[in-house]
Amino acid sequence: MYLNHLGVICALGNNPHEVWQNAVRGSQLGMQTSNFPLVDGTPIIVGQVADEQLPSLAAMPPNYQTRNNQLAAAALTDLRSAIENCKAQFGAERVAVIVGTSTSGIAEGEQALKHYTEQQKLPDSFHYSMQEMAAPADFIAQYCGVSGPRYSISIACSSSARALMSAREILTSGLADAVIVGGVDSLCRLTLNGFRALESTSAGLCQPFSKQRDGINIGEAAAFFIATREPLADAADQICLRGAGHASDAYHMTAPEPHGRGAQLAISAALRQANLAPQAIDYINLHGTGTPLNDAMEASALASLELNHAFASSTKPLTGHTLGAAGALEAALCWLTLNATEGQLPMHCYDGVYDDAIEKLPLVTSDSKLEHRAQHCLSNSFAFGGNNVALIFSRSDVGGTTNDSTD
Structure with missing residues (x-):
């Protein structure tokens, strides 16, 4: 798509x-x-x-x-x-x-x-x-x-x-x-x-x-x-939804499953559908709400899937958590990242004191920059009720499958 x-x-x-x-x-x-x-x-x-x-x-x-x-x-x-x-x-x-x-x-x-x-x-x-x-x-x-x-x-x-x-x-x-x-x-x-x-x-x-x-x-x-289904002729900038996955961890109405099992299922499904190895992801837009439980769960899930190599940022300190609009807004930031020509990435804003009790992620700073244009971005959205969605977006000029089947 x-x-x-x-x-x-x-x-x-x-x-x-x-x-x-x-x-x-x-x-x-x-x-x-x-x-x-x-x-x-x-x-x-x-x-x-x-x-x-x-x-x-x-x-x-x-x-x-x-x-x-x-x-x-x-x-x-x-x-x-x-x-x-x-x-x-x-x-x-x-x-x-x-x-x-x-x-x-x-x-x-x-x-x-x-x-x-x-x-x-x-x-x-x-x-x-x-x-x-x-x-x-x-x-x-x-x-x-x-x-x-x-x-x-x-x-x-x-x-x-x-x-x-x-x-x-x-x-x-x-x-x-x-x-x-x-x-x-x-x-x-x-x-x-x-x-x-x-x-x-x-x-x-x-x-x-x-x-x-x-x-x-x-x-x-x-x-x-x-x-x-096919790119529009009047669109100068296009990206593909290359992979998507969704899963419910059925753990709690508001708290995430501590190890991120539902998140892992969603992200794994998105990677399979995109036919990509974790190492292919250039940037991750984190769900990153800033709550103690969510951030620990997300860091654990990404590390378990060997995705803790990619630059990552939560953009919620810049926009607020926009709830039902968050998935689309953060997809928009991935869209803009993939269309950027200078390797720039959305900033991760916080006090700079990373919680060493959770898995380490390479958060985007003012000095972070890709050596090439981003090709693949992952966006995570985790919700109350254990609703986990992971989306992988790719530049439309990057070869490979754009499989539109569901997983």
Whole structure:
């Protein structure tokens, strides 16, 4: 499956160029104190998109007017021309929409509940369908004027990674000729207070793989691609989803299996499908949340599979953990890495004190640089409920299989 075009917005920037430039610099300018107050009044750092960067949806039906959909619309700005070309080439009914999300319009539901508490009625602007997980897929289909299959996937923090796998299945089955695929999630009090209640949030900026790591920062983002079986003629930059694997470790609702057995199964399946040895991977975008258990598990899984040779970074200190959008956002960073010509890599930002109690990984620093253009990248997404997804992306000009079978 080819990923032909990219649209993205997050704390790092409002388009692919900004996101890439800030990622390689390790910019944390988008990480700021949340304007969503926590129940206990504690300030919390999040990766937030400025309101002025989001388009108005006043022309859309009221039930589509959510921040989640504004983020999606902003990311789709750079794809609109390519989507129109796909509609002309394949027909609107042959363009599908698959979205990973976990919040959808919950923030609007929170605002409506507050209004109800104060005035004993829901606001006229509120529609329950805003909160449904299918809402982003329905919105994108109407916003872009496409009528192929559309649905959302919501399996916590691996949602949009799984959406990319699902897009490949839709294309392989012949149900569509192009797929608008990716993920979107927006900040809301439910998410922030929920992670706070789990004692998973960091007191400051998150520090993945640091000896002092104490939790995550939450973020919001949208990232979308146009996926096709064959490369599109109008796409200058393309990469392939060359291998993918998913597995459930069935260990705990929120805690990872300590040795990363589910993660190992997913990564191994992705390597087999890509027909690659571990040594072929040039860069790993780590799940790297900054929680004690997750980072130890991921380091153990990678070392067990002899993947601790590759440069690696967690980009969550730059974007926040964008939950259902994380898999697509981090796939976008792999897409940008593979299209970079100077061997640059997304920075790993932390205090520099690696936890020597866990397996050692070669984290990207300001001095890290590949001697050649990256050819293969691995992206890990591990979620509540033991949902583990591993994706391997390759440059489209690199020889070998682009096997589209599932594993």
